[in-house]
Amino acid sequence: MLGAALVAKKASELGLQVKPWVKTSLAPGSGVVTKYLLKSGLQKYFDQQGDLDETVASAIAENDIVAAAVLSGNRNFEGRVHPLTRANYLASPPLVVAYALAGTVDIDFDKEPIGTGKDGKSVVQSSVLPDMFKSTYESITKGNPTWNELSVPDSKLYSWDPNSTYIHDPPYFKGMTMDPPGAKRVKDAYCLLNFGDSITTDHISPAGSIHKDSPAANTFLSVGWIRKDFNSYGSRRGNDEVMARGTFANIRIVNKLLNGEVGPKTVHIPTGEKLYVFDAATRYKADGHDTIVLAGAEYGSGSSRDWAAKGPMLLGVKAVIAKSFERIHRSNLVGMGIVPLCFKAGEDADTLGLTGHERYTIDLPSSISEIKPGQDVTVTTDNGKSFTCTVRFDTEVELEYFNHGGILHYVIRNLSKQ
Template sequence: MLGAGLLAKKAVENGLSVLPYIKTSLSPGSGVVTYYLRESGVVPYLEKLGFNIVGYGCMTCIGNSGPIDDNIANTIEKNELVCCGVLSGNRNFEGRIHPNTRANYLASPLLVIAYALAGTVDIDFETQPLGTRADGTRVYLREIWPTRAEIQEVENKHVIPGMFKEVYAKIELGSPSWQALDVPQGKLYGWDPNSTYIKRPPFFDGMTRGLNPRQGVHNARCLLLLGDSVTTDHISPAGSIARNSPAARFLADRGLTPREFNSYGSRRGNDAVMSRGTFANIRLVNKMAPTAGPKTTHHPSGDVMDIFDAADRYASENVPLIAVVGKDYGSGSSRDWAAKGPYLLGIRAVIAESFERIHRSNLVGMGIIPLQFLDGQNADTFGLNGSEVFSIDLPENITPGQIILVQVDNGTTFQVKVRFDTEVDLTYFKNGGILNYMIRKML
């Protein structure tokens, strides 16, 4: 981070700047970083290039670093441009840091500055200049790249133990706004029914002290028919709330304006918002929809709808749902809402060619049945297009890894492997999920 600051300093001193259509922001890992960047005097140079501190931690990786100019966004969408992002974070999935950046590259903080100055990722730093000085001479990256000795000199002078002690000594105090919060008394949380941020979750609705018999899924419709490598970023609500989305309509109906929508991350305590944001990724490719995005086809009507709206319609018809997917379903970072969201949509089973390990476990934790096609088989093997009705019977004494039958209303039947891999998985499932299991254990 100090190296990035020194690179910014040298860039400014050599007359370089960042073009206005390049979005830049800085979200350090902690307040300590801000402290030593300021103490070392590099913050004004970072800000000169547009790298103002806008937040901390996972802000950029989760897509909360703010919008891009509307004109640029409209141009990208109108021309279907593949635009790039360069970030020094740890997530580079398509559309993750912003819906309009499809190709995202992980790089060091210094290279983030360098690519911002270049204004393109299509550059050879060895042979192509970053720009020109006022006198017309070219500026190459090697000329302004700080040496290890330069970085260490600043580090030894400004990154001191007292800095960490001072910042972390105040960590439990929070901001003045946090300290000014009115904290109610009592042991139970006082749910505000009008809150659009935190609402009482429905995960325990209808729960009994004793176990209810768990059965399979009967007369279910397919909500999604997906291909390979669907990540938790395609599934889980993340980033800004699109103005034309079901979540936006929900918030607008409660009197909020688009500038008040905030992000899915900030509203993760409201299941009504999060369920509407599940599978809302604009890059999702659902084979049951005519275009990429959060759409599906409701059956038997044939209506093309937002995924949430279709799920809500099925719920009103008392129709359970399944998803049929390809290989490596749920790859990427482990995300609880990638399992909670599908559960709230009414998905009770997922038939996949293969699962990412942790996501399979998370599905079990929500009481969703993970089923796996036998080797060499997939949806195409049986001509599935998502319009079918599925029934899945689970034996009363099911065992880990058991082979069972899936029956389709067109007369097709095929075998799948039940991906309850352990007895613990079965215990969670019989309880309706890990949340219900823990409550019963506490009782």
């Protein structure tokens, strides 16, 4: 980080600036980093940040431009840094600054250097001091004045604030009984989304900024908010209503029901309307219809994001039928009561002639005792198609989770017995 700050410092001294079509952001990984940037006097060279200019954002979207991001984080999925980025490259912090100054990733720094840096060794020695680490981590359990002044209720149960837009009472346990509901058959379900290969958890899970035209944004606008107060999905991960609206809201997602069109919408099969995924799912739920997701290989690859499973569950998705699953995401789906099924080898939605406009019935046994890990089941559609899938409940414990309606209900019922 100090090396990156030195690049920014030298560039400033040489009169170089970040190109106007570049968005920059800084998020130090620890409080110590902030301290030694301030101590060294280098923080000010990082302070020129801002969002992407609206005209640039519009030009990217309207002309289908492949916009690139360079980041020093540990994930480079498309849309991770900004919804409009499609090519994302990992680099060291100094290189991130250099690319921002260059304004392009199409550059060879061996032949086209941007400025010349000074030897930053003395700055490192004088700025990264042991006492900074000691003072920072000594106070980690002491909180801060704002935190310490919070009023703590005496109740053992959390007191939900109905006016909070950050922490909302989730619906996971609404109507829960002490007896497990048992296996539930998926009958005449509509296909909410039909995907190809390599749908990642970043495609599924709410992430990044809240787009101004999204269902989440529309909800905020309806209560009189202005856009600068939306914040991000990450900051509102404790609000199920926001996160449900952000599920499958990635603007780079490709849904076959839209015939190749890219974006966070789908087709509401009964009416043929093109709707945001959340709006279509809400309509299906209101009409009492189950939904499923069709997918290709490696469904759920990437980070094992909890909301990539919680979000679809809140949307009413009962099953995902895919060629293959990422290991942890498959387990997370089971934990949320969603049935993961795999097509047989050599088969997928395309080879079976499935368009996603059919209605699907999954012939799971009605009793959990009749379901075995890895067993085959028959899936039928309303237009006469029939095919075999493998149920990816891989262990007896996962069958118990499904029997209880999910891992959360399993845990609550078991705790209540203690």
